[in-house]
Amino acid sequence: LPELPHGYNFRPVEKSDYSNLYIETLKVLTTVGDISAENFDEVYNHWLSLPDIYKPHVITNAEGVVVATGMLLVEKKVIHLCGKVGHIEDIAVANTEQGKNLGRAMITRLTDIAKTIGCYKVILDCSPHNVGFYEKCGYSKAGLEMCTRF
Amino acid sequence: LPELPHGYNFRPVEKSDYSNLYIETLKVLTTVGDISAENFDEVYNHWLSLPDIYKPHVITNAEGVVVATGMLLVEKKVIHLCGKVGHIEDIAVANTEQGKNLGRAMITRLTDIAKTIGCYKVILDCSPHNVGFYEKCGYSKAGLEMCTRF
Ligand SMILES: CC(=O)N[C@@H]1[C@@H](O)[C@H](O)[C@@H](COP(=O)(O)O)O[C@@H]1O
Ligand SMILES: CC(=O)N[C@@H]1[C@@H](O)[C@H](O)[C@@H](COP(=O)(O)O)O[C@@H]1O
Numbered sequence: 001l002p003e004l005p006h007g008y009n010f011r012p013v014e015k016s017d018y019s020n021l022y023i024e025t026l027k028v029l030t031t032v033g034d035i036s037a038e039n040f041d042e043v044y045n046h047w048l049s050l051p052d053i054y055k056p057h058v059i060t061n062a063e064g065v066v067v068a069t070g071m072l073l074v075e076k077k078v079i080h081l082c083g084k085v086g087h088i089e090d091i092a093v094a095n096t097e098q099g100k101n102l103g104r105a106m107i108t109r110l111t112d113i114a115k116t117i118g119c120y121k122v123i124l125d126c127s128p129h130n131v132g133f134y135e136k137c138g139y140s141k142a143g144l145e146m147c148t149r150f
Numbered sequence: 151l152p153e154l155p156h157g158y159n160f161r162p163v164e165k166s167d168y169s170n171l172y173i174e175t176l177k178v179l180t181t182v183g184d185i186s187a188e189n190f191d192e193v194y195n196h197w198l199s200l201p202d203i204y205k206p207h208v209i210t211n212a213e214g215v216v217v218a219t220g221m222l223l224v225e226k227k228v229i230h231l232c233g234k235v236g237h238i239e240d241i242a243v244a245n246t247e248q249g250k251n252l253g254r255a256m257i258t259r260l261t262d263i264a265k266t267i268g269c270y271k272v273i274l275d276c277s278p279h280n281v282g283f284y285e286k287c288g289y290s291k292a293g294l295e296m297c298t299r300f
Binding site: 071149 | 184185190269273274275276277278
């Protein structure tokens with residue numbers, strides 16, 4: 001696994017990350033909205049109650065502040081001898097921390113967890129301009145993402 | 151929602167579908183392998199214990215036999231005001247039942263469930279030659295699927 005900068009740490013999301021720039025970091029990725037501590041706690045507790053399914057992680061900097069986010073979601077299937085698929089979601093790196101390979105560090109660590117728990121594959125969806133980045137992380141183009149919004 | 155042929159039924163997967171061509175139908179999609187009743191029960195019980203997350207469905211024909219499969223997996227996120235995303239997975243239609251719009255019936259019904267429970271979007275991954283089919287189901291191209299296999 002590619003090393004993290006000195007003092008940086010990869011770890012599961014903690015409840016206290018709400019006031020540790022977790023939400024702000026996600027805003028780099030997409031629309032987040034005003035999330036109250038109660039809103040966050042509800043999702044956090046849901047994730048925590050399903051540890052085999054939701055594996056939310058962060059990278060913190062030398063000051064212990066969240067600078068990158070990433071989720072590994074584990075899906076149990078019947079296909080592939082009742083195999084498991086890892087879904088990587090919500091990868092975000094704080095704008096001030098770009099160029100430190102934190103995205104690659106996050107992806108490779110989540111992928112390693114998926115391998116360790118026995119997933120037969122890991123998939124993720126990205127925009128065309130991120131394909132090169134994910135290829136450097138060991139991923140290949142597999143198909144097209146289709147979407148409908150409400 | 152597009153109607154089903156007379157006598158056909160859309161419903162959640164049942165335990166007894168193991169001996170009702172559920173596994174055989176999935177084999178149209180990809181590698182399944184030899185799944186014992188015990189293997190199936192384990193996955194089925196896992197799904198059943200997490201009804202807010204796993205919503206596995208089938209379409210049965212006039213004889214009550216499984217002729218199509220489809221999973222709606224519901225992911226709880228922090229982004230989009232602690233929104234939910236529906237993932238459509240493992241869509242398969244028995245070869246003998248092609249041309250009856252069962253794929254479209256399955257997709258539109260799973261999408262409708264996702265909308266009803268408040269998902270802000272539904273996504274799925276497919277091969278390029280299925281894009282036209284999913285567009286007819288109301289989906290649009292959104293991104294690229296990247297994959298790594300172990
Ligand atoms: C690998 C990765 O991080 N992919 C993310 C996905 O996880 C996230 O949920 C989505 C949000 O986009 P949205 O706001 O349009 O739903 O963006 C990207 O597809
Ligand atoms: C919309 C739909 O049904 N997509 C399926 C996906 O759900 C399934 O898990 C995968 C299996 O492929 P694999 O055997 O290569 O993992 O094929 C397709 O991408």
